[in-house]
Structures are given as C-alpha cells and as structure tokens.
Amino acid sequence: MRRNETPEGRSVRLLRVGEQVRHALSDILMRGEVHDDVLASHMVSVTEVRMSPDLRHATVFVKPLLGGDEDIVIKALRTNTAFLQSEVARRVNTKYAAKLKFLADESFDEGSHIDRLLRDPSIARDLDQDAD
Incomplete structure (x- = not known):
C-alpha cells in the first residue's frame, strides 16, 4: 500500500475531490x-462520487x-448533466x-437484502450455533 492510499487502494486525493464534487452537487x-x-x-441524495484517477470522470451515485x-430522477439528472457539470466545475477547483x-445507488437495497437474510430464522439458528 502506498503512502497516500486508503486500504481500498484509492488515493486520498481521489476521495477528497470526490467529496468536494458530492458536496457541490x-x-x-x-x-x-x-x-x-x-x-x-x-429530494435527491448524492450518496457517493467516485473519481477516475485522472479526475476527468466522476461516477455519481444518487x-x-x-x-x-428512481428512473425518472436519473433521467432528469442525465438531461441536466451539462448544467450540473458546469456548476461543479465552477465550484470545485x-x-x-x-x-x-449518474447511476442509481444500489447499496441501500443490498444492505436491506443482507439484513433480511440475517433475520431469516434458519440463518439466525446457524449463526447462534456458530457463536456457541
């Protein structure tokens, strides 16, 4: 792991610029x-922005x-991409x-699915047996 990288392998700079773009949006x-x-x-929540290594592309999860x-909102964001890009460029140096x-954020759905699986009685029983 390099000095300026997070455990996931992304540089601190990419994370910092991604957060600035997220805040601006x-x-x-x-x-x-x-x-x-x-x-x-x-009301739209911008949950994460992943920047490419050259900072020329940003994947925005909303x-x-x-x-x-969700589909209608994503379509509206894609329609207004030019305006949003110019505003972000003005605010983020x-x-x-x-x-x-723009992509839909599926992480909440995945988290809910995992939570439902863990609450399933057969899986909960197996987890209780492993704890013993």
Whole structure:
C-alpha cells in the first residue's frame, strides 16, 4: 500500500475531490438551482462520487429520498448533466471539468437484502450455533 492510499487502494486525493464534487452537487440540488420539474419535486441524495484517477470522470451515485421514481430522477439528472457539470466545475477547483455519469445507488437495497437474510430464522439458528 502506498503512502497516500486508503486500504481500498484509492488515493486520498481521489476521495477528497470526490467529496468536494458530492458536496457541490448536493448543494446545487438542495437549493433547487436546476430548473427541472422532476428534480424540483423530488429530494435527491448524492450518496457517493467516485473519481477516475485522472479526475476527468466522476461516477455519481444518487438515491431519491423515499425511494420512489428512481428512473425518472436519473433521467432528469442525465438531461441536466451539462448544467450540473458546469456548476461543479465552477465550484470545485480542478484542472479539468469532470464529466458526470449518474447511476442509481444500489447499496441501500443490498444492505436491506443482507439484513433480511440475517433475520431469516434458519440463518439466525446457524449463526447462534456458530457463536456457541
């Protein structure tokens, strides 16, 4: 592991810039600066931003609060990508403006699925036997 890397192998710089982009996007969406009816009527949470090593591409994971209309919200974000990219470039000081790619965040669904599996009586019984 290099000196400036996290245990996952991503550099601290990538994580820092990703967080700056996430905060900028969250702020833009929270303030309603995007003039889109769909985005105005939905609260959108930007859960994670993963930057490419050259900082030219950003994969943005989003989740509409209350989980509804995910496809419609993703489509609205993709429609307004040019505006969002320009706003992020203005707020985050990097050499190049990152191209944004919006994806639905599936981590909450995966976590719920694992939680349901662990609460299954047959699996809970096996876990109790392992603890003994």
